[in-house]
Amino acid sequence: MKDVSVAILGASGYTGAELVRLLALHPSFKIKVMTGDRKAGQSMDSVFPHLGGLQLPDLVAIDHVDFTSVDAVFCCLPHGTTQEVIAALPASVKVVDLSADFRLFDVDTYAQWYGHEHRAPELQKQAVYGLTELARDAVAKARLVANPGCYPTSVQLPLIPLLQAGLIEAADIVIDAKSGVSGAGRAAKEANLYTEVTEGMHAYGVASHRHSPEIEQGLSQAAGAPVLVSFTPHLIPMSRGMQSTIYMKARNGAKAADLRARLAAVYKNEPFVRVLPEGVVPHTRHVRGSNHCLMSVFDDRVPGRIIITSVIDNLVKGASGQALQNMNLMFGLPETLALAQQPMFP
Amino acid sequence: MKDVSVAILGASGYTGAELVRLLALHPSFKIKVMTGDRKAGQSMDSVFPHLGGLQLPDLVAIDHVDFTSVDAVFCCLPHGTTQEVIAALPASVKVVDLSADFRLFDVDTYAQWYGHEHRAPELQKQAVYGLTELARDAVAKARLVANPGCYPTSVQLPLIPLLQAGLIEAADIVIDAKSGVSGAGRAAKEANLYTEVTEGMHAYGVASHRHSPEIEQGLSQAAGAPVLVSFTPHLIPMSRGMQSTIYMKARNGAKAADLRARLAAVYKNEPFVRVLPEGVVPHTRHVRGSNHCLMSVFDDRVPGRIIITSVIDNLVKGASGQALQNMNLMFGLPETLALAQQPMFP
Amino acid sequence: MKDVSVAILGASGYTGAELVRLLALHPSFKIKVMTGDRKAGQSMDSVFPHLGGLQLPDLVAIDHVDFTSVDAVFCCLPHGTTQEVIAALPASVKVVDLSADFRLFDVDTYAQWYGHEHRAPELQKQAVYGLTELARDAVAKARLVANPGCYPTSVQLPLIPLLQAGLIEAADIVIDAKSGVSGAGRAAKEANLYTEVTEGMHAYGVASHRHSPEIEQGLSQAAGAPVLVSFTPHLIPMSRGMQSTIYMKARNGAKAADLRARLAAVYKNEPFVRVLPEGVVPHTRHVRGSNHCLMSVFDDRVPGRIIITSVIDNLVKGASGQALQNMNLMFGLPETLALAQQPMFP
Amino acid sequence: MKDVSVAILGASGYTGAELVRLLALHPSFKIKVMTGDRKAGQSMDSVFPHLGGLQLPDLVAIDHVDFTSVDAVFCCLPHGTTQEVIAALPASVKVVDLSADFRLFDVDTYAQWYGHEHRAPELQKQAVYGLTELARDAVAKARLVANPGCYPTSVQLPLIPLLQAGLIEAADIVIDAKSGVSGAGRAAKEANLYTEVTEGMHAYGVASHRHSPEIEQGLSQAAGAPVLVSFTPHLIPMSRGMQSTIYMKARNGAKAADLRARLAAVYKNEPFVRVLPEGVVPHTRHVRGSNHCLMSVFDDRVPGRIIITSVIDNLVKGASGQALQNMNLMFGLPETLALAQQPMFP
Incomplete structure (x- = not known):
């Protein structure tokens, strides 16, 4: 397997460390490269001591990076700051952007929710929305992937x-x-x-959270x-973990069993998505530290x-x-590489 | 103020200690009396060391209690065990029952959700459902109050x-x-x-929690x-606190402002219920340890x-x-007595 | 009981809110007065929503306060900023200072640990170190009390x-x-x-924490x-609570029982200090929210x-x-006033 | 690499799941085999849902296991129950025992602390105390390793x-x-x-914890x-993590720098042990989920x-x-196999 040179932009935050x-x-x-503008010059083990045992480059300012020897960029910068950075990267570099900057196909919707015009609308057109299980082929061919938001x-994954x-x-x-809270x-x-x-x-963000248009974009397309x-959304006293409890009406007399069967069929060969049997409730702690998604379907009493x-x-x-x-997919690698770690419990 | 002799049945649990x-x-x-069958004979400070500074009677078995000198009983026993205990109390004793045993007016509904016939159906008819702010007069005259469930x-309080x-x-x-989790x-x-x-x-208890019929009883009556x-319901990693996030449709074009105004009017003189101004989100931590209820109303983006x-x-x-x-009301006392402690934060 | 007008300086922090x-x-x-320079102009319930049910004055800048109608000042300002503020108060005002500024009798020790000359050395001489149980008489007569640090x-309390x-x-x-962490x-x-x-x-602060000289001052005086x-000191993942585990050598063959008996005798009439019986271990959760101190003495196996x-x-x-x-003592009031709240558990 | 058939005895507890x-x-x-007597017959994903994505054998009762095809046994049973189980295993099976049963070389000391005679004293003589970094050669040759306690x-690691x-x-x-608390x-x-x-x-366990004789055994040998x-020991509100804060006197005028240098030399090639530079404080969260040990040495102010x-x-x-x-060592494998996962933070 050939080595791929990776840069992490914004490595001083939690997604970078992860x-x-x-x-x-x-x-x-x-x-090969890690940037962190406010912490440029610091070693990674002074910024994140839990990573002290690795041989890592020091953090540098993004302006000082030579991207010509970089193959892959993970961009963990705050939304709004990312568009121009990515637009300036060499065309040879493959990019996964973890910010919200390229998730909304419609730049007007972007402007409405983020308060400024999109600064790289051409690039936006090339971006692939990387909900991997439902966009695998497009991701594999993409140069720029907009990584979906957590919510x-x-x-x-269940609704589409x-x-x-x-x-x-x-x-x-x-x-x-x-x-x-890590979110x-x-x-x-x-x-x-x-x-x-x-x-x-x-x-928090009641009726106004910025993930609303992203969710609606995907559901509208599916519907x-x-x-x-x-x-x-609610903030829960735990570092990691996210649960969505989703309430809806079935169509045409469908029951939970029908929906469960459908989801099970869609995800039956997926390494990271599991549809739980009737009556089994997923806990966020059962996926902690892993790339897993667990879901369960219930008939309401209404x-x-x-x-x-x-x-x-x-x-x-x-x-x-x-x-x-x-990124594994974009480089033609097995998508589970380095993602086989099991959840950590307790 | 005349002394009232109080018995706490089931004092070895959290509601008893509270x-x-x-x-x-x-x-x-x-x-004057505290019972705890499994811990009978133990001192309260061995069972709950945080209460060690008080002069309290030791825990006794309920069968050993002479209720003739007791004026008021708080019954903190598990549901199902309570009906016969309360039925056996002298008529002179006023009772607030914290279990679910007398909350459902319809004994058939009780039997359906709790798995056995109601054992004191006559007493059930006398029980007042003690959602204080909305049943103050009835509570004041009651001999037996069924204390509402937490959910x-x-x-x-907001929906009725x-x-x-x-x-x-x-x-x-x-x-x-x-x-x-203390629930x-x-x-x-x-x-x-x-x-x-x-x-x-x-x-947990998805579509099957026993508080459903209790909620529906109150809402049906109001509607x-x-x-x-x-x-x-969901279990959150915190000892105390409860939040209900409630989604509904307005009638006749009503807006959040209309609903908020109505609730503010209903609760404007209440010492324990506060309707928050537009845009202010209540946190469970803002009521911790207090008898307060905070609520807020939002227009959804739909x-x-x-x-x-x-x-x-x-x-x-x-x-x-x-x-x-x-119980304060039942004895003609100001209902805020011993409930003026402020929330504890952080 | 005559009303006493109270000002809280630095009310936007946790000790002020408490x-x-x-x-x-x-x-x-x-x-009557609450100051919070960075949050001046804000209402207390916007700064601390858990206190929203009280009728409280808004936060003001300290420079805008007229202290002539104030009887008592609780000073919750950061150390180093407090000396000049207190020195400027009218002589008629009684002061309890929660900062470290007046705790060290020796201003040279202060300068050594806090990095600057003491700015009110004359006032320092009048300050009484307010470890209440061991300085009750002096506190009762004091105009300025330096409230002890938490550690x-x-x-x-056990060692002196x-x-x-x-x-x-x-x-x-x-x-x-x-x-x-609230510390x-x-x-x-x-x-x-x-x-x-x-x-x-x-x-944290290994071998260098600023409470060391304060502890040593008290122990030296006693010895x-x-x-x-x-x-x-160690930082524990809990909002409130503090435990000191203290290791020492007995003199002259004394055993834990001897030490326990001595402490029990010293504190036997104290409302807030309890010496636990042999073998009973105090938990921080048993004092949460209360003014209690619990202590226990053990023979080591060495x-x-x-x-x-x-x-x-x-x-x-x-x-x-x-x-x-x-402050209760300084105004000739029972020292337990407003301190009778029991610990909150769970 | 040849497959090794592994049995985990007591797989329904936390160390088994880990x-x-x-x-x-x-x-x-x-x-190949997992036992859990109380939960025999259950699938591992019903007992530990976070492990639901793996292909694992169901839990069985230990009496039903045929050990003839097993190469390696991890014994996670409670102390006292382990001696006879291990004594009954075929001689061909290599064993790491995570209980306390074979840690104390002196069976009289065992009897004194555990309240019963040792039931396999001959086997005790063969057991190697597996503090890996300090016993690597002996472990590599062992058939039975007594895995050290956590404390x-x-x-x-620092004191020996x-x-x-x-x-x-x-x-x-x-x-x-x-x-x-997982301990x-x-x-x-x-x-x-x-x-x-x-x-x-x-x-808890003040002056009486059962890890005392184990610690003293190792330190006595070293001294x-x-x-x-x-x-x-103290119980801290966190699931994982352990810190020992150790207070001692230096000999012959040695300073922290001397001790630090010594430890750094001893552990310089160790993959799992890191001696931190002067002034850097280890946190338990920096090793969470990993096999790492971090240590730091400080001059006290005394x-x-x-x-x-x-x-x-x-x-x-x-x-x-x-x-x-x-176990890796006992099978001649690189000792870091399956232990390269980094700590998980936050």
Whole structure:
């Protein structure tokens, strides 16, 4: 297996660190460059001491990077800052962007939700939305993959096949989502202090979270018509983990068993997605640290209504793991490379 | 103020201990009897060392209690065991029952959800459902109050006034509820070990939780027609706290502002219920240890839909605090007695 | 009881908020002024929503306060900023300072540990070190009380009586201390994020923590000779709570039973300090939210050695609770006023 | 690489599950048998759903196992039950025992601490104490390895080389140790409920913990004379992680720098042990999920005294990871096989 030179842009955040953790077991991806503008000049083990045992390059400022010897870029920069950076990369470099910058196909929708014009609309047209299991072929051929958001991953994996199969109504879908705190990143904010978060919970971004249009884009495509969702995220006192509890109406008298069978068929050969048997409830702790997605389908006690719960690790299948899964595909490698680590429990 | 002799039945569990904590500041309720069958003979400070500074009677077996000198009983026994115990109490004793045993007016519904015939159907007819703010007068005159469940409290306080006012549809109400672990009690179960609970979450009792009929009973009464709800509880890694995120449709073009105004009017003089201003999100940690309920109303981004979040401390307003609030009323005392402690944060 | 007008300086931090929580139950101390320079102009319920049910003045900048109508000041400002503020207060105001600024009698020691000359050395001479149980009379007469640090409180309450009685050696005392995260305050620091703190622990300030000279000052006074201690604090993933595990040598063949008897005699009438019976281990959770200190004494398995563990809530007996205890005394009030709340568990 | 057939006895506990997690990445160890008497007949994914993606044998009762086709046994049974089980295994099977049953060389010491005569004293004589880095050659030749306890691992790795080098005094060593809750296992006990553990801490087994004689055995051997230690473990609200904070006196004027240099030399080629540079404090979270041990040495502020902190993951280097490290050696394999996973943070 030929070595692939990898750069991680924005390696001083949690998704960057998580990529390093995963790549430590990769047989051919070699980390050659790591950037972190505010922490440029620091060693990775001073920024993330848990990675102290690896031989890693020091963090540098992005302006100082020579990308000519880089084959693959994982871009973990904040949204809004990413478009120009990626536009400036050599055409030979393959890119997985973990930010939101290339996820929305419609640059007007982008502008509406992110407050500024898209700065690389041409590049946007080439970007492939990398929900791997449902876009594998396109990802394999892509030069630029927009890695899905964590909430959209947990929602679209169960809902897209059901909408495509006409098993559920597209209207009045309610998504009550719960996330661990690592999704908020490593920035020092009062609201994310241990003392502010532990032993309590709350909703946030009610009716206004930026993952709404991303979810709606995918569901609309699957339904063949515009879909609006009711989406409410909650912050849960845990570092990792994400659950979406999704409420919907079945179509044409379909029951949970029908939906479960459909999902099981769609995902039956997938290494990372598991549809649980009747009555088994997924826990976020059962996927911690892994690239797994677990989902379960229930008949609601209100006739004709369905409840689905799906869980992922927001930093793995919801970010760095899926990014690596995509990059493996883009280099023609088995997509499970360096992603075979089992969940860590307890 | 005349002293009232209080017995706590089932004082070795969390709701019993919470009553002791609250009653320590009460000017007239004096704890004379505490039962705990499995721990009979033990001192309270060996069972709950945090209460070691108080002068408390030792735990006794319930069969050994002479109730003739008892004025008030808080019954914290498990459901199913309570009916015969309460039926055997002297008529002079006032009772607040924290179990589910007297909450359902219809004994057939009880039998269906709890798996056995009701053992005190006559007594059931006298029981008042003690959602204090909405049943104050009846509580004040009651001899037996069925203290509401934690989830039903968090759901009914916001929804009943809105259904009564015809501001929301009774159909397709979705309740996504989240609870701290103390709701599961102190029984030693593998599933509730620290290692099994921390840093993860999951749904449970999907479409089958026993609080469903209790919620539906209250909402049906308010709507004047049978209501079925979609209700999914989740276990959150925190000891205390409960949030219900409730999704519904407005009627007749009502907006969040209309609903908020209605709730604010209903609760404007209530010491324990606060309707938050537009855009303010309640956190469970803001009510920890207190008898408070906070609620907030949002327009969903799907036109015509509404989202309400409400929070309580499941052990206080969701159990022991509301029980004390009710008992204060039953003895003609100010209902805030011993309930003025502020939430504890951080 | 006559009303006392209270000002809280630095009310936007955790110790300030904790004072507000406690004072809500006080019959005569009325909060008239709260300062918070960075948050001046904000309402307290926007800064600390858990206190939203109280009628509180908005936060103001300290420069805008008229202290002529203030009777009592709790000063919760960071160390180093406090000396000049207190020096500028009217002589009629009684002050409890929760910072470290007046704790060290020797201003040279202060300068050495805090990096600058003391700015109010004359005032320092009037300050009383307010370890209440061991300085009650002096506190009652004081105008300015230096409220002890949290670690020093947990260490000195057990050790001072034993050194005074000659029951333990002053040399080679090892103090392994553990603190909850609220001790670090509410400043937004990466190191105190939930994700950085939860599910892990570490030592900090090894051999260099600023509470060392404060502890040594008290122990030296008790021993009648200079004492150096080995003191290592640790950060534990919990919001509140502090434990000191203290290792020492007994003198003259004294056993744990002798030490326990001595401590029990010293504290037998104290409302907030409890010496536990042989074999009973104190937990920090048994004092959470209360002004209690629990301690226990053990014979080590190494002959002649003793182990003592003591626990407090760092925000209550380790800060705001002891501050209120002292202020009660300074106004001739029962020292337990507004401090009778029981620990909150679970 | 030839396949090795592996049996895990007691696979329904945390150390068993952790072995399964690690072995999932092993190229030649294949799990053929898993026992769990109370859960015999259940599938592993019903007992540990996080391992649901693996092809694993169902749990069986130990009496039903045919060991003739088994090459390697990891024994995760409770102490006291293990001796007869291992004595009954075919001589061809290599065994790593994670219980305490073969750790103490002196069967009288065993009897004194465990309350019954040793049931396989002949086998005890063959057992090698598997603190891998300090016993590598003996482990490689062993048929039966007694895997060290978690606390003893964290203590002996730093202390044994220093005692051997005569750099520290053997008297008056104080070990203040802190452990995550997974060390208590998966048994359903009230004391280990989430609600009983979270947001608090306490000491346990003060002066009487069974790891004391194991630690003393190793230190005595290193010192060449009997050593007694002062050892106090604490339970910390975290699932995984262990820290020992160790207080001692240097000999002959040695400084922290001398001790650090010695340890760095001893461990310089070790893949799992890292001696941190001056001033760097190890956190338990920096080793979570990995087989790493980090240690740091500090001069105390009391002249001549030294403080060492060392951290491990109690389930990995403190149990299953070290067991696998040993088994790799016993089969002539690279000892890092399946142990290259990096720590998981956050």
